[in-house]
Amino acid sequence: MKTTGTVPRLTARGVATRARIVEAAADLVFERGVAETGLDAVLAASGTSKSQLYHYFADKDDLVLAVIERQTERVLAEQEPQLHELDSIAGLHRWRDALVGLQRHGGCVGGCPIGSLVAELAGSDRPRELLRAGFARWESFLVAGLTTMRDRDELRPDADPRDLATAVMTALQGGLLLTATTRSTRPLELGLDMAIAHVEAHRLSRSVQPRGRREGPVDAGPARPAGTSTASRSG
Amino acid sequence: MKTTGTVPRLTARGVATRARIVEAAADLVFERGVAETGLDAVLAASGTSKSQLYHYFADKDDLVLAVIERQTERVLAEQEPQLHELDSIAGLHRWRDALVGLQRHGGCVGGCPIGSLVAELAGSDRPRELLRAGFARWESFLVAGLTTMRDRDELRPDADPRDLATAVMTALQGGLLLTATTRSTRPLELGLDMAIAHVEAHRLSRSVQPRGRREGPVDAGPARPAGTSTASRSG
DNA sequence: CGTATACTGGACTGTCAAGTCCAGTAATCT
DNA sequence: AGATTACTGGACTTGACAGTCCAGTATACG
Structure with a gap:
């Protein structure tokens, strides 16, 4: 599952730097979106510089690809x-x-x-x-x-x-x-x-139920009003 | 339901121009996203100029607001x-x-x-x-x-x-x-x-059914395999 | 008809972002 | 140890984009 393709040969420090860049980029992209995330911001957040970024990634698109994988x-x-x-x-x-x-x-x-x-x-x-x-x-x-x-x-x-x-x-x-x-x-x-x-709704009517497991009615309904262990604050 | 707020007094030609801008912007935003849509592209697509755009909208954000309403x-x-x-x-x-x-x-x-x-x-x-x-x-x-x-x-x-x-x-x-x-x-x-x-699943079991309407089983099931009058091409 | 105001054209500015370059340092391998 | 290659720093170039400005034209309204 290589990300970029033809990366020469990554040193320990190299992979660390690369990872730091992707990590910072993932954070920023999540909160600001791809287009709104400048490379300079990524650099600042990761404590790296332009040349490092372009050493590990062909361009911004390439970095974005790595970000998608990281987010997954x-x-x-x-x-x-x-x-x-x-x-x-x-x-x-x-x-x-x-x-x-x-x-x-x-x-x-x-x-x-x-x-x-x-x-x-x-x-x-x-x-x-x-x-x-x-x-x-x-x-x-x-x-x-x-x-x-x-x-x-x-x-x-x-x-x-x-x-x-x-x-x-x-x-x-x-x-x-x-x-x-x-x-x-x-x-x-x-x-x-x-x-x-x-x-x-796709359950077998009288299924074997390996362990004792109690469930609600088959046709669902509003039985579970929307919050279970949760305190739901609707808008 | 006014869009911008303090528009002075729109002439017939004015509303037409404004509409043309919003229309073009809506198209472009839909296919390219907000950030990827430059105002110059909107101008070109709508056959208008910078000063017209800024005559009807305070800034890009304001235009985007109008676009959201238009898309709705x-x-x-x-x-x-x-x-x-x-x-x-x-x-x-x-x-x-x-x-x-x-x-x-x-x-x-x-x-x-x-x-x-x-x-x-x-x-x-x-x-x-x-x-x-x-x-x-x-x-x-x-x-x-x-x-x-x-x-x-x-x-x-x-x-x-x-x-x-x-x-x-x-x-x-x-x-x-x-x-x-x-x-x-x-x-x-x-x-x-x-x-x-x-x-x-929330239907009344034996409902009154005002007009004769035949439906599938109450528990849904995969009765409708996914395409009805449609030819579904899965990925 | 004339003037006030809505409207339009396009050149201009400032900023910021992507991507380049080169010089220098730190690893790696034999 | 010495050469090769990975890695790093930061200044620089280029271009695109949002937003400004002012001069000019059309339109409403008395």
């Missing part, structure tokens, strides 16, 4: 604990709560670190491909969990884990976008609750 | 026929098909004209407020339709039209975002199908 890593790392337990309704709920918590903790600012780059970068092919790959990686954890559920006969055999996962991703991304717009976690909560209810 | 108008106008018939599952399906059709027709480029501005503009208060208002207006048509359905006893009394509408909006926005990323209408289709199924 960050997003996945943030959810690491929950991401591997998406093989049950309860696990999905924990994931939901974690995401909502992260948004609230961050003041509902910025939305999705990957999603917020789409509008600005999806016009060009290389960045779009990287964004697509980032979403695909994210989604793959959902696919894995849902597939496990189906294999355990907790989901109907005709339920397609890939389609379900994509649907969940739309609610997630839209929820994050509207959350950033309204500065309220409410849209994210409602979106993800809908998505989880959608998964539940 | 455009988005709503585009869906005009379907927007007033969101008071039935069939109407929601027609709306869904129209949105998918629009995306496919446009090559799945650009995503939502409003949503794509969020990442770039939600950092400042004035633009964010306008974006929020735009989404709210959009959502209000859903709220109206869903409320009608509930009043007709087609939805359970405890179903909250506002929450349902917000959930639908998340699927819509996320669907558009992922559609722009993958250049496939598939995510939008799956997202909106999930959202409609979510509404269906």
